Amino acid sequence: MNYPLYEYSLCIALPLMIFFGVYFLLAPTPDRAIFANYLRSRRIMGIAILLLAANYAVHFFFGIRFHNVNAAILMNLSTYFLCYWLFSSALTTLLDRFYVTGRRFAFHLAAWMLFTLLSAFILLGLHGGPTQKAGLTVMAAWLVCYGIWLARRLIRAYRRAVRLFADTHSDDIGAYIRWLSIFTYWAVIFGVGCGLLTFLPDRYVFVWILSSVPFYIYLFHCYQSYLLFYERVEHAMESEIASEDEILSDAGTEPEPEPEMPSHLTEIAGKIREWIAADGYLHPGLTIKELADTLHTNRTYLSGYIKATYDLSFRDWVTDLRLEYAKRSMLRHPEQNIAEIAEISGFVSPSHFTRIFKEKEGVSPSGWRRSRLENDPIS
Structure with missing residues (x-):
């Protein structure tokens, strides 16, 4: 193994993860009851990150990978399985405050213990050969399927929330939680990749360590940014999403x-x-x-x-009405700039108006007005 590269990658990743984990656990939030769910989610995420940091620390300070490869693989598999549940719970909690229950916690804890015990038997009880390889293949498949199953639940909850917002709010509330969808797909790729890299030769181990750096930086940025919009999203959810059954019990993602x-x-x-x-x-x-x-x-x-x-959904219907009003205003009042048109037309910001307009018309508002006035000037 290239020891310096391995150690340098741990030196980069480990301090960042400790900082993010401690910050998520201890950093203050606005002292209002509505932020309790955000704080719960962030603390669960902080615990997950610190568990992964502990895993990295064992690798860094004790060199377990060099002394007992199978023990290192066992530690990685067990940590990933537990953190899959914590990561998904932290994110799903943002969409459903009733998601984390005692019954669900007991189920996933039991699954983690069973997974760890079976992995320990295969890695430490069996001594090489095709039986051990077959067992490791089964455990790897179990880990991957478990992560995908959790991610699917989260994506279903996300789509349900976005659909409800579109049916009940004229503003694009779903845009404030879009990062959850992006991060979930990234987490699946990252998590599966890390699980597979655990079985690769030692010289590739540094890859999964370095890949965690942009992953956790993006997560930290998303949580910090979401704090600015959380109150508005939570108010919308309080009136539109009643319980976990309403969010997650649907067999598919089609509207009722x-x-x-x-x-x-x-x-x-x-x-x-x-x-x-x-x-x-x-x-x-x-x-x-x-x-x-x-x-x-x-x-x-x-x-x-x-x-x-x-x-159309309620949001798309209102948006179309506002766009038509904006078009009429742009032609009747060519002296008004795009920001003024966006404000009087009911859009939340000029940038949002411009983006929606380009999606609908294929051209910017200023370009559309210039073309229309040139072809059909209004006196």
């Missing part, structure tokens, strides 16, 4: 069937036309509950009507 529509569809349609004519959709932070209260109707029926009539 809409309820039957009431007989007074004509009345709802008329109220919506009046609301659109009065530019009610320009109200920032509009929710479907607020609209239902304004129209004096049930929000479930209102959501079903919007989907049935426009084939």
Whole structure:
């Protein structure tokens, strides 16, 4: 093994992981009850990172890899299995405060103990040969499948939350939790990669150590950034996501069937036309509950009507209305800049308006206005 490269990689990764783990455990958050779930999630993540740091420390200070390769592999496998559960629990908790329960904790703890005992028997009880290789293959497959299963639950919870936000909020609340999806896929690749690298020759060990550095830096950055938006997301979740069963019990990710529509569809349609004519959709932070209260109707029926009539989620429907208003404003008031147009049209920021506009029209707002005014100038 290239000892200096191995040791230098540990010297880089270990201090960072200790810092991140301790920070996640002890750093303060705003002293308000709504941040309790964020703090719980961050502490679970801190414990996971410190467990991995302890693993690195054993490698660094005791050189277990050089004295007993099988013992090092056993320690790695056991640590990864436990940390898979902790990582997924920390992230899923951000989407569902009821996720971590005593029953679920006992199940995963028992699974970890069984996995560790079987791995110990294969690595330390068997002495080479095809039987040990077959056993290690089974344990590696178990670890990979376990990680993918946990990630699938997290992705389902994420998609469920995004879908609910799209159906109930005009602003793109789902954008604030998009990092959870990105990090989950990265975590699967990283976790599976680390598990496989455990079995590779010694000269490649430094790869999984160095690969952890950008991984944990990104995680730290995401948690810090999410703190700025967490309160808004949590408020939305409090009203839209009632329990873990509602989030995670679905067999798939398809929306639930809409309820039957009431007989007074004509009345709802008329109220919506009046609301659109009065530019009610320009109200920032509009929710479907607020609209239902304004129209004096049930929000479930209102959501079903919007989907049935426009084939759009509530957010996409409101966004289309705002975009059309923005287009009219850009042509009627060419002296106004894009930031002013975005504000009066109900968008949360000029950058958000520009991004949505380019997605819909294939061109920037300023480019669209310039082209339209050149071809059809308004006096």
